[in-house]
Amino acid sequence: MVAGRLDAPNEVSSAHRHTGEPMLSPYGLDIIESCLTCKMRTERIFCDLPTSALQSFESIKYATAYPKGAVLFVEGQAPRGIFVLCKGRVKLSICATDGKTLILKIAEPGEVLGLSATVSGKPYELTAETIDPCQVNFVKREDFLRFLKEHSEACFKVAEQLSEKYNNACHEVRSLGLSHSAGEKLAKLLLEWSSKNGEANKQEPRLKLALTHEEIAQMIGTSRETVTRLFADLKKRQIVQAKGSTLVIRNKAALKVMASSN
């Protein structure tokens, strides 16, 4: 499914907007209709805005539900606006003409997608594809730029989000450009994931493998076969153990040595 018309997926109807009743989308999502009543907003950088700014945002956003596998925007496309990810996860990738794909990040709820292109007016730099059913609040470019001019608090939060994205991009360049081997990159990725899960201090951190070997390969710039071989090797050396889709890091020290082998 390629992003086309805004209302092509399931846009929340104006009737539902005003009744305040929770709406169930076809994708099994409980749509958060109003940012003003969203319980999660205090935990999310962009969303934690003063009431006046939130009210303005409410009037320009389109709450939309997408199924898994929907493309929000494509690399090279003229920027139409921003997408605030309320629920679900989105894969951000860049692609070569020969079809080789590099996944930069899996965006989590609270992230604003398409920000830099919308602000600068340059084409989207990445492709954004949902990997879960998602709720997304879309804001048209001209509305968003006006909103930023009128609400300095929102402008500041956008600067913070852009800073994080820039830091991530630098991290990605370092990992791709300065890592010696695919094994080193995979070890770094597994340690990173375990630290995000709050498992970093545990003796044997656990992490849920939400991506396929193909997608992990696209995250570290290698082939699916290499990732499968590396996992087999890690299991053989009892550095990791697979329990269904959960991966247990049995020997964190060995994984750290692999990650810092350059």
Added chain:
Amino acid sequence: MESAIPHSCLDCTLRPDRLFCDLPVSTLTAFNAVKSDMVCPRNTVLFREGQPARGVFVLCEGRAKLSVCSASGKHLTLRVAGPGEVLGLSAALSGSDHEVTAELIDNSQVAMVKRKDLLSFLREHREACLHVVTLLSQDLHIAYDRVRSVGLGRSRRSRTRAS
């Protein structure tokens, strides 16, 4: 080492050409009050990767090389920043460590603003905050282009040339 750039941003004739500096007089006056001017010789390291962000550096004159480094000392140059650019913005705003090293490759004039002063300046001056958002968007585009060229062996520039 002398610089042709005046010490007051209000007297600088170059500011209309520079994205961050082209600010209203009241905003510039406030900026003047929080910045410290420095004239630095080439090879000066403004900040190092992994160091906590103390503030930002506006490059008034000269150029700086932005690079990342591996534990073994292998370097990768991200880009060369030119006059008018603001260095260290993302780390200063997010409160994280610097992701890159900035080293001057010319004798340069730099205006430094401490992190705490920058944050209150941006909160008080919406115009400046908008300029910062635009600058960060541009930085991000360049960074993604670098990811593309390092990870996939191509850049926007090479694609444009190819098409």
